[in-house]
Every structure is written in C-alpha cells, then in structure tokens.
Amino acid sequence: MRIFRIRVLLGCKLIFIMSKIKPTTASERLLVIDALRGFALFGILFANLYSFIGYNTYSPEEILMLPVLDKAMLFFIDWFVEGKFYSIFSILFGVGFALQAERFSSANENFAAFWFRRMIVLCGIGLIHMYFVWNGDILTLYSLLGLLLPLFLKCSNKTLLKSILVLLTIPLLIYGIVYLTSNASFWGSMRQISANLKTQWGFANLTLLEMRTSDSPLEVLSINILQAIPRAMSYLMSGRYFHVLGLFLIGLLLARHWLPKIRDKDITVPKSAIWFGVIGLIFSFGYALTKLIMGSGYELSGIGIIQVLVYNIGSTCLALGISMLFVHWWASGRAKMAFENLALLGRMALSNYIFQNVTAVLLFFGYGFALMREVPFASLPLFAFGILLVQWLFSRAWLSRFKQGPLEFVWRKLTYRIPKQK
Numbered sequence: 001m002r003i004f005r006i007r008v009l010l011g012c013k014l015i016f017i018m019s020k021i022k023p024t025t026a027s028e029r030l031l032v033i034d035a036l037r038g039f040a041l042f043g044i045l046f047a048n049l050y051s052f053i054g055y056n057t058y059s060p061e062e063i064l065m066l067p068v069l070d071k072a073m074l075f076f077i078d079w080f081v082e083g084k085f086y087s088i089f090s091i092l093f094g095v096g097f098a099l100q101a102e103r104f105s106s107a108n109e110n111f112a113a114f115w116f117r118r119m120i121v122l123c124g125i126g127l128i129h130m131y132f133v134w135n136g137d138i139l140t141l142y143s144l145l146g147l148l149l150p151l152f153l154k155c156s157n158k159t160l161l162k163s164i165l166v167l168l169t170i171p172l173l174i175y176g177i178v179y180l181t182s183n184a185s186f187w188g189s190m191r192q193i194s195a196n197l198k199t200q201w202g203f204a205n206l207t208l209l210e211m212r213t214s215d216s217p218l219e220v221l222s223i224n225i226l227q228a229i230p231r232a233m234s235y236l237m238s239g240r241y242f243h244v245l246g247l248f249l250i251g252l253l254l255a256r257h258w259l260p261k262i263r264d265k266d267i268t269v270p271k272s273a274i275w276f277g278v279i280g281l282i283f284s285f286g287y288a289l290t291k292l293i294m295g296s297g298y299e300l301s302g303i304g305i306i307q308v309l310v311y312n313i314g315s316t317c318l319a320l321g322i323s324m325l326f327v328h329w330w331a332s333g334r335a336k337m338a339f340e341n342l343a344l345l346g347r348m349a350l351s352n353y354i355f356q357n358v359t360a361v362l363l364f365f366g367y368g369f370a371l372m373r374e375v376p377f378a379s380l381p382l383f384a385f386g387i388l389l390v391q392w393l394f395s396r397a398w399l400s401r402f403k404q405g406p407l408e409f410v411w412r413k414l415t416y417r418i419p420k421q422k
Helices: 004-022 033-054 059-063 070-081 086-109 113-134 139-146 157-178 185-198 208-212 217-228 229-239 240-264 271-294 304-333 336-347 348-366 377-399 406-416
Strands: none
Touching: 004 113, 004 229, 033 070, 033 086, 033 304, 033 336, 033 348, 033 377, 059 217, 070 271, 086 113, 086 139, 086 240, 086 304, 113 139, 113 217, 113 406, 139 240, 157 229, 157 240, 157 304, 185 217, 208 217, 217 348, 229 240, 240 304, 271 304, 336 348, 348 377, 348 406
C-alpha cells in the first residue's frame, strides 16, 4: 500500500507539473537561435545528400577515379560541411536544454522529469525515422545522450570546461584502442549480425546499391534496417557518443554567457571566434586532404589517426567560429530578412529534418526515382537548394496558419500531455 501511495503521489506531482509548464510561445523564442538552427539544417542537408547520391556505395578506388568536378565537390563538402553543421546543431541542442531548464527554474518545477519525457518521445521519433526512412538518423543519438544532460545542469563553468575537454579527447583514445585491437571480433560483431540477417532474409548476393535502388520496397526497407544495426558500434569506434555529448556541454556553457547578451543584443566578435574559425579551416582542410588521398574517411593506419585528429578539432572549432560570427552578424542588425527566413526553417527543424530525408529517399532510393549513382556529385547543390526552397515555402505557409511545425506539434503534445483523471 505504501508503494502504491508513493506512485500515486508521484503521478499527481507529474500531472501538476505538466499543467503548469506550457510549450514555448512564439514571443518567447529567440530569432537568432532559430535562424542558426535553420542555417545548420541547410548544412546537414548538404552532408546527407553526399550519402544519398551514393558515396557509401563506392570503393576507395572508385572514389579516387571520379571526375575532377565530382572530386572537387566532395573536397568542398569535406572541408566546409562534413561534421561542422551537425556540430552546430549539437551545440544548439545544449543551448535549447539550457533554455528549457531556465523556464522550469523560474517556475520552480521538476525539470528532470519533463526533460526525460521529452527525450523519450524524441527517441521514439528517431527510431521510426532510422528504421523506416533512413539509417543515417541522428535523433536517436541526441535523445539518448540528452538524457545525461541534467547531470551537468548544476556543474560549475570550470567543471563543464574540464568535462568538455575530456569528452572531446576520448575519440582519439578510442581510435588508438581500435587500432591496437583491430583483430578483435567485438568491433565487427554488429556488422556480423547484420550480415547474418541479410543471408537469412535471402539477400546475400545483393549489393548495397542493388538493394537501395531495387524495385522491391521490401528490399529497400530491409537494407535500411540492416544498415541501421551496425550504427551503434560505428558511433563507438569513431567516438561519436563522446564528441556529441561534449558539444552539448559547449552549448550549455555558451548559453550561460551568451543568452543574456543575446537578449540585450550586446554581442561583439571575440578574438576567440576568429581564432576558432581559422584553426577550424586549417584542420578541416587537413581532413579533406587526407580523405582525398585515401578515398576514405576512416582507416586504421598511421594517416588514419591524423585524420581523426584533424576531423575532431577542425569540425568543433569551425562550428564554434561560425556560431559566434553568426550571432554577431545578427546583433549588428544587418541582413534582417535573411535571419527571418532562416528562422522559418529553424522553427520547424524537426519536421524539416525528417522532410529532407523523406524527400531524398524518394529521389534516390528504389521507392521513387532510384537516382543513386545516376547523378554526379557535382549536381549536389542543385538538389540541396531545390529541397531547401520547397522547405522554405512549406514552412512559411505552415507557420502562417499554425504556431509550430507538424512534428513539433506531435513532440510537444506528447511531452506536455496531461493524463486524464478518472
């Protein structure tokens, strides 16, 4: 009976919390944060199209033999896009966490319970997206790592900074461990499970390209599921878990210093922003160069450790530099229309992210036009700007009638839902 009473009390408390805290209104939103999120969304589209056009279906030797224009486009993406915009998105996730925590702090409510519910709902959306749309999903990773953020909420700035440095260093240590134990069956265990399932399902003789562009929807769906299975291990091998969590904490740390200034529009470019940008450009150039030489973004070799180093430093530093300069440009009052239009995309970031991938699936997979490897990499900007234009038109029309995007509505409805009392 005592346990039952405790559960009832906790349930009532959760109902009370959900009834007092409401979703963020349009007037409470920060335009610059939405605009930066919209800008990051565009970069993520560029990076994802890179895969949809068929990069992962090429061998390193085939990539090295691509036409000059295609290799130039790949080099451009590796230098200026790859890793930078998901890093910006990750930093903004940490900023969003800080904003949500701030709202609950002022209301003196249980923030951890709310945040846990929010991440569980996001995880559900991510799993559906990963298995039934595209295995390159990032939402599942964000939601699971997001569950750890409340642990850092009351940490001092010094503790946060130390945690960030440790987390951003771990991917290098993991690479060293993988390099020294490359023959261990553990690293290939998830790939083996996927390969066994592929054989059991009767697809052993089909290549990735053949299944992606197949006329059979079952084959297209099956390879998506099969490709999703090893993703958790690939994240571990690349240290992505630790890198993303470190970026979340950067966002939390920046929010403490920058949100008051953003609200007052008192933003100037610190010298650190310039240096972050310069360092990021230099190291990212090194990453693009090594990838051009090897035809691969991950290889267990001497040059591979250099590649991991320049990738992590370059993507993090350039993301920070871009974010700081972006906020400064907004505070200067210039290009207001550009920020407002980007904010339309950013206010519907979840819906637009899913919409991007659904559109790309219909263009490049067997469900639709099966254009994978049928179009050159040099054509990537045409697809990116075309999809972005459609998204902007849709976002503008939708937000003129509704307060939030369709998936944002579902996410918030489930998050803030008040259970019915009997």
